[in-house]
Amino acid sequence: MGLAKKLASQTAIYGVSSIVGRVVNFFLVPVYTARFAAAEYGIVTGLFAYVSFLNVVFTYGMETTYFRFANRPGTDRQELYDRSLTLLLLSSVALTLLLMLLARPLMGLLGLPPGHEQYAYWIAAILGLDALTALPFARLRLENKARKFAAIRLANIALNVGLNLFFIVVCPDILAGKYLPALQPLVQAIYDPTMGVGYVFISNAAASAFTLLLLGRELTDFRFRLNLEPLRPMLRYAYPIMLMGLAGMVNEMLDRILLPIWLPKNFYSGQSSLAAVGVYGACYKLSILMSLVIQAFKYAAEPFFFAQSEDKNSPRTFALVLKWFTLCCAMLFVGVSVNLDLVAKVFLRSPEYLQGLAVVPVLLLANLFLGVYWNLSVWFKLTDKTYYGTYLGFAGAILTIALNFLLIPVLGYMGSAVATLACYFMMAALCWWLGERHYPVPYPVARLLVWLLVAVGIVALSWYVPVAPGWGRYGFHALLTLGFVGLVAVVEGRRLRSI
Structure with a gap:
């Protein structure tokens, strides 16, 4: 029991530090969309999509590998740590320099003319610094120092957000004379208005460097x-x-890299491909609400699934968990999609971003199926057939690339959203089909599909039934949302109470 409590406590601490980071980044969206044009935000969206891919290359699985080899009998953990970090240090320096040398071609992929290479330099610095922190963070986890791990992560988030707000909001406002005019000479000395979105990358790089300093004790020996x-x-x-x-990154991030490459010129009249990436990236952030729920659920459910694996009733338990997880996510899907005009007013602060709102319900549904896939994947984790996860991931990646290639020239960023939905639906369907053959679980598939069709129907009703803007429209949307929640409560509530 003591070990279980310790595991639960550490899981919660690690989970808080991870989820807080995603939540805070989500709440930076109103700042970015209010201060940057869509084309500028497209630079942020595109470059951070590259960061997601390159971060995998920079660390090349060494964090998980370090865990695996450190727990082998007779391993000298200090020697293993030294050798692993030496390799990671050398590779990080080499990859950082290579990325700096390739700055101009990288900017060209985003459609930026020469003269913006400094963005790539900052990105290279972020990747190099983050790669160097990977093993010290892994060592903290290995040594069960969850509180220190979380504290350093939260300090990184706090500094990053603080610098973003300082450079993107406070400094421009002071120069504009909105408040604190006495500080204008100081701001003029440290702030360059022409840097623009570059301050997003500078803030991230500074936070990464600060994190490396906080890990000094793990680096001094x-x-x-x-x-x-x-x-x-x-x-x-x-x-x-x-x-x-x-x-995994192909399925999650590749669309924001392919969009400016495969989007036909002048597809959106009067808007560049980079601006289209900015609109899509900002609207994509609204679907992260579903991702946050899934991530929070994962931290609680993963140890639960393994703990229940030996129980003879575990298949029924897993089926019940999937059912209520899907119903809760369906209610979130309806709540956000139906009331998207209100949500958008809070988070998308410039009218040019609103033209991409139609992708949000599609992406919310895509992330719902990703959560369903994660639930269904319990079968190959419990049977030690994790290689099926690799097969499913690569199948999803191939479908993502193919559909983006076919749909972006026809549908624009809606094509990318549809490709994401198709990818995660296929992965969930294949995982269920394979699971039925290797680890049968009585999932109520037909019933859940009916509920999802009802949810999609309600969202479509809210979008296509003409209601004049204003309180009448808000009331109609609230009625639809409460109606779906009430329907779920009435139909499924009796079963839940009996269980």
Whole structure:
């Protein structure tokens, strides 16, 4: 019991630090959309999509590999840490320099003319610094120092947000004379208005450097040890993890990289492809509400699934968990999609972003199916057939690339949203089909599909029934939302009470 409580406590601490980061980034969206034009925000969206991919390459599975080898009997953990961090240090320096040399071609992929290479330099610095913190953070987890891990993560988030607000909101407002005019000379000395979105990357780089300083104790006992021979088995273990990570990033982030490349010129009249990326990226953030729910659920459910695996009634339990998880996510899908005009007023502060709102329900539904897939994946985790996860991830990646190639020229960023939905639906369907053959669970599939069709129907009703803007429209949308929640409560509530 003591071990279980300790595990639950540490899971909660790690979960808070991770979820808070995503929530805070979500609440920066109103700041960015109010202060940056869509084309400027497209730079942020596009470059951070590259960061997601390159972060996998920079760390190449060494964090998980370090965990695996550190727990082998007879392992000298300090020597393992030294050798692993030496390799990561050398590779990070080499990759950072390479990325800086490729700054101009990278900016060209985003459609930016020469002269914006400094953005790539900041991105390279962020990636290099974050890669160097990967193993010290892994060491904290290995040593069960969850509180220190979370404190450093939260300090990183606080500094990043503080610098974003300082450079993007406070400094321009002071220069405009809105408040604190006495500080104008100081602001003029440290703030460059022409930097624009560059301050988003500078803030992230500064926070990453600060994090490295906070991990000083984990770095001071590091000794440079370069010997590739003992590292060979680690690299053999690590590269499949890197490939799985890249496949996951294809499904999650590739659309924001492919959109400016495959979007026809002048597809959106009067709007550049980079502006389209900015609109899509800002609207995509609204679907993260579903991702936050899924991530919070994962931290609680993953240890629960493994703990229940030996119970003879575990299949029925897993089916019940999936049912109520899906129903709760369906209610969130309806609540956000039906009331999107209100949500958008809070988070998308410039009218040019509102033209992309139609992708939000599609992306919310896509993330719902991703959550369903995660629930269904319990079968290959409990049967030690995790290679099926690799197959499903790569199948999703292939479908994502193919559909983006086919749909972006025809539907624009809606094509990317549809590709994401198709990918996650296919992965969930295949995972269920395979699970029925290897680890049967009595999931109420037909019943859940009916509920999802009802939810989609209500969202479509809210979008296509003409109601004049104003309180009447808000009331109609609130009625639809409460009606769906009430219907779920009436139909399914009796079963829940009996259980």
